[in-house]
Amino acid sequence: MRKKIISSLTTFALLTGAIAGVAGIVGSSSVKAAHGASTFKDVPTAHWASSAIDSAVEQGYFKGYADGTFKPGAPVTKAEMASILARLSDQPELQTPAPNPFTDVPEWAKNGVSTAIAKGFIDPSSYKGKLDAQAPLSRGEMANWLTQGLRVVNSDYGQALSDVTNTVIPAKEYFTGTLAASQKNAVAVALGTGLMSVANDKTFGVNRTTTRAEVAVLIARYASVAKTKPADIQGLNELRQVGLTGTNLSVIAPRYQKPGPEKFSESYDYSKITGDFSKVRNQELVTVTKYATAKIKNWIIINPYVKEKERSIYYPAFVDEKDKLLRGAYYSFIEYDFNIINSMNRLQAGSLFSSPTINPLTSPSSKAFKDYAVPHINSLLSSKGFFVLKNPGYWGEGLLHFDKTLNPEVHLTLKDGTDFFIVPN
Incomplete structure (x- = not known):
């Protein structure tokens, strides 16, 4: 179901009366009329959100201040954001919306909060009777509100929120283990749809406040995403596939498939062959050597040859711009979970599998990998190259080949005899 999200410009008299005293959010727009677009003293044309701010003011979501400023870095409160979201006129409402139970919402924002609840942005069950309405809205809470709104627009966004439960999220907090489980799904969908992004420090910043400039940009992004089918967004598809199967292979390298029975001898039990990585994810694998038992948690594929807009959502977390490969190979990044039997050094780890694709010998040396703290x-x-933990978990780097002279097949066998076997077709 497609829904076109556009602003609803209710009469300025109503807006002024409903939100009197909330400077800079919406009202009579007198400052805007006096100064015109792109003339706020603190929003130069070169400002990263200049055009989005102009559009948001023009559409009535914000107004300027009496001194001719916009204050783009000022935080937006929950009450203010709820009032803004309430005015998305083509955002559908829930069939049976919950009542507004909050006891701390100022009078001017009560209608806005009630409407934001009815439109699915705010879930009262996530709170304990109080919204903390006049507190700044955090980015984590913003991700929750926006992705909850999307699932009302299209039920498949709701399915996406479920699908990403076990995904790998390209944000520093995910790799450092500091992203709360309660925020993970919303952050994943916010990143996967392009609604929100990581900062220069590679963190999503769930506890950082949301600024007026950011909200101006988010309004436009939400409108675009809400008009787009989830299946048409590559980054979201990757996150969903990794969540469901452990790999983005089917999105980035769909040519890799399970070979047909004609590739095997008649004596081979073809029923044990699978091309479904979810069947081997987190399962104990047969290894070439016996230094450790081994499991694979996640497998990320990156095509380094496509243009930026077509790149994997995981590209920025693993690969530097300068990194290129030869003979058409793709990058293969594997998250390993080992249980060392006695002791194991780096070289012995590299001998556990005999595959250029599944290679635990080294981790990427890219700056991106370091910046994201993977x-x-x-x-x-240790200094002698031995693992200091009995149960080490880390990401290794390999190559996914398409050239048939370079052993392009990927073959993993479970202890129960299941064979994960794929080749480029």
Whole structure:
């Protein structure tokens, strides 16, 4: 179901009366009329959100201040954001919306909060009777509100919120283990749809406040995403597939498929062959050597040859701009979970599998990998190259080949005899 999200410009008299005293959010727009677009003293044309701010003011979501400023870095409160979201006129309402139970909402914002609840942005069950309405809205809470709104627009966004439960999220907090489970799904969908992004420090910043400039941008992004089918968004598809199966292979390298029975001898039990990575994810694998038992938690594929807009959502977390491969190979990044039997060094880890794709010998040396704080093999090794933990978990780097002279098949066998077997077709 497609829904076109546009602003509803109710009469200025109503807006002024409903939100009197909330400077800079919406009202009579007298400052805007006096100054015109792009003339706020503190919003130069070169400002990263200049055009979005102009559009948001023009559509009536914000107004300027009497001194000719916009205050783009000022935080937006929950009451203010609820009032803004309430005015998305084509956002459908829930069939049976919950009543507004909050006891701390100022009079001017009560209608806005009630409407934001009815339109699915705010779930009262997530709160304990109080919204803390006049507190700044955090980015984590913003992700929750916006993604909850999307699932009302299209039920498949609701399914996406479920599908990403076990996904890998390209944000520093995910890799450092500091992203709360209660925020993970919303952050994943917010990133996957392009609604929100990580900061220069590679963190999503769930506890950072949301600014007026950011809200101006988010309004436009929400309108775009809400008009788009979830299946048409590659980044979201990757996050969903990793969540459901452990890999984004089917999105980035769909040519890799399970070979047909004609590829095997008649004596081979083809019923044990699978191309479904979810069947081997987190299951104990047969290894070439016996230094450790091994499981694979996640497998990320990155095509380094496509244009930026077509790149994997995981590209910025693993690959530097300068990194390129030869002969058409793709990057293969594997998250390993080992249980060392006695002791194991780096070289012995590399001998556990005989595949250029599944290679635990090294972790990426990219700056991106370091900036995102992805678990690296070097942090688990002693000065002599032995693992200091019995149960190390880290990401390794391999190559997914398409050239048939370079052993392009990927073959993993479970202890129960199940064979994960794929080749480029």
